[in-house]
Amino acid sequence: MPIALTPRRELWLLITLAGIQFTNILDFMIMMPLGPALTQLFGISDAKFGLLVSAYTLAGGVSGLAASTYIDRFGRKRLMLVLYGLFALSTLACGLASTYGELMAARISAGIFGGVLSALGQTIIGDVIPFERRGRAMGIVMTSFSVSTVAGVPLGLFLAAHLGWHVPFFGIAAMCLLLMVFAQLSMPVLNAHLALHAPASSWSRIREALQDANHQRAFMFSSLLMFAGFTVIPYITIYMQTNVGLHADQIPYIYLCGGVATLVSARWVGRVADSWGKFKTFRVMAVAVVVPMLATTLLGPVGLYWALPVSTLFFVCMSGRMIPGMAMLTSAANPALRGTFMTLNSAVQSAAMGVAALVGGAIISRDAAGLVQNYWMAAVVGGTASILAVVLGSRLNLQPAMPSVPK
Numbered sequence: 513m514p515i516a517l518t519p520r521r522e523l524w525l526l527i528t529l530a531g532i533q534f535t536n537i538l539d540f541m542i543m544m545p546l547g548p549a550l551t552q553l554f555g556i557s558d559a560k561f562g563l564l565v566s567a568y569t570l571a572g573g574v575s576g577l578a579a580s581t582y583i584d585r586f587g588r589k590r591l592m593l594v595l596y597g598l599f600a601l602s603t604l605a606c607g608l609a610s611t612y613g614e615l616m617a618a619r620i621s622a623g624i625f626g627g628v629l630s631a632l633g634q635t636i637i638g639d640v641i642p643f644e645r646r647g648r649a650m651g652i653v654m655t656s657f658s659v660s661t662v663a664g665v666p667l668g669l670f671l672a673a674h675l676g677w678h679v680p681f682f683g684i685a686a687m688c689l690l691l692m693v694f695a696q697l698s699m700p701v702l703n704a705h706l707a708l709h710a711p712a713s714s715w716s717r718i719r720e721a722l723q724d725a726n727h728q729r730a731f732m733f734s735s736l737l738m739f740a741g742f743t744v745i746p747y748i749t750i751y752m753q754t755n756v757g758l759h760a761d762q763i764p765y766i767y768l769c770g771g772v773a774t775l776v777s778a779r780w781v782g783r784v785a786d787s788w789g790k791f792k793t794f795r796v797m798a799v800a801v802v803v804p805m806l807a808t809t810l811l812g813p814v815g816l817y818w819a820l821p822v823s824t825l826f827f828v829c830m831s832g833r834m835i836p837g838m839a840m841l842t843s844a845a846n847p848a849l850r851g852t853f854m855t856l857n858s859a860v861q862s863a864a865m866g867v868a869a870l871v872g873g874a875i876i877s878r879d880a881a882g883l884v885q886n887y888w889m890a891a892v893v894g895g896t897a898s899i900l901a902v903v904l905g906s907r908l909n910l911q912p913a914m915p916s917v918p919k
Contacts, residue, residue: 524698525640526652529633531691532596534656535684536626539603540568542668542680543619545749545763549677554612558750558884562873564616565746570866571620572627576859579628580718583851587703588636593692595632599625600688607681623862631858635851638842647790650839651782666764673760721852726909730844733904734857735864737837740798740898741830742868743890744805747876748823751884757813769820770827777828778835785836790843791905794836798902801829802895809891833898843910868894 543550543565551561583591602621609615633653641649668680721727752758752766785793804826811819845853872890879885 521700522640525636525700526649528691528695528698529636530653530656531694532592532629533633533653535603535688535691536599536629537656538668539599539606539622539626539681539684542684543568544746545669545767546672546677546680547746547750548753548760549672550615551750553677554615556612558747558876558878559873560612561750562746562869564612564619566866566869567616568619568623568626568866569742569862569869571623572630572862573859573866574862575624575627576631576855576857576862579631579855579858580721580852581715583628583632583635583855587701588632588639588851589695589699589701589703592629592632592636592699593695595625595628596688596692596695599629600685600692602626603681603688604685607678607685609678627858627862628855630861631854632851634838634842634857635854638845638850638854639847644786647782647785647793647836647839648779649782650835650842651779651785666768669764669767717849717852718856721846721849721856724846724849726844727846727849727853727856729904729907730841730853731857731860733837733844733901733908734841735860736897736901736904737833737841738861738864739868740801740833740894740901742865743872743875743894743897744809744887745830746869747872747884747887747890748808751809751811751887752819752823754878754882754884755813755887756811756815756819758816758819762816765816765820766823769824773824773828774831778831781832781835782839785839790836790840790910791908794833794840794905795902797829797832797836798898798905801826801833801898804829805891805895805898806888809887837901837905840905840908840910844908 547558547561550556550564551558556564599622602618602625605618606615606622609618637649637653668683671679671683748766749763752763753760758766781793781797804822807822808826811822841857842850842854845857871893875890875893876887877885
């Protein structure tokens with residue numbers, strides 16, 4: 513019988529996944545504060561920049577559908593290392609791009625592998641971590657979001673400002689190579705799922721996962737979870753510079769303060785979710801996020817010191833939703849189909865993020881003075897999705913973890 517990981521091995525596994533997730537998130541997030549520079553450099557509209565952001569997520573959605581045909585047929589560690597290496601090469605290609613078309617192609621490639629990485633990491637957590645500790649585990653892994661905003665995004669913007677916008681992507685690719693070595697040394701063999709079920713065709717497993725009524729509710733919940741934020745998030749930097757009046761060198765403070773706050777709050781929210789209940793915690797945070805979301809999109813030319821507390825609260829509440837929300841999602845899967853479910857879920861999430869970014873870009877516009885208009889309407893759409901996610905989340909049936917085999 514397979515045995516569980518020791519607490520020490522479990523912690524190292526979570527740290528490894530957090531590091532991989534850090535580079536994955538940073539690769540996605542660094543695009544958004546580069547929005548003003550890229551729109552000017554390539555002479556593109558805000559909507560075209562939104563398409564550049566959406567290309568990454570939509571490509572991740574397509575790759576998630578493809579990955580659902582093979583993810584449960586390979587050991588988790590081996591698959592993670594192969595996909596992560598391809599992701600590193602795609603990120604390197606982003607840094608080497610010299611035209612909008614080349615950058616678009618590189619972002620699509622990065623999205624193809626990055627979307628599957630995220631799903632694979634969530635699958636591993638669902639396989640290994642018992643339900644009663646899953647909120648804490650998600651809190652540890654999702655500190656990668658906080659660290660990327662605290663250190664990664666400001667450092668990336670500094671490098672972009674002084675050495676060119678290509679350099680942050682070179683740095684991310686280099687970090688990926690280092691983390692691949694660390695993952696090879698620290699990650700245990702994770703293949704208990706291979707013996708959990710009788711061999712079945714990929715399409716029959718996909719059909720089984722899609723026909724599960726609980727999975728169907730979980731997919732809808734997942735799409736609303738992601739849609740709620742990404743009508744607003746891709747355009748924060750553009751709005752802060754045009755309407756709020758921040759200078760380009762002040763934008764890193766938005767991400768720095770938001771990241772520091774979520775770095776502290778993420779671990780706390782994870783513990784609260786385990787002790788108080790995943791859904792109860794999610795319900796509070798999903799409703800609470802609507803207030804700072806609307807406030808962020810209604811800010812006028814108030815300057816940095818008024819903008820910081822509003823945007824920081826938005827980051828904290830958005831992160832606070834995701835921790836119990838993702839713990840609920842990993843627990844909603846049938847353990848025997850968790851890999852297939854999570855890759856399909858990755859496709860759903862990526863598609864929702866891409867559509868949300870396109871919807872946000874279609875809603876906002878510029879007036880004669882170049883100011884962003886109707887941003888608050890994008891927040892209303894996102895806030896409505898967040899409330900609907902609470903309704904669906906209350907109907908999910910949650911499953912326990914499966915054991916894992918140490919190396």
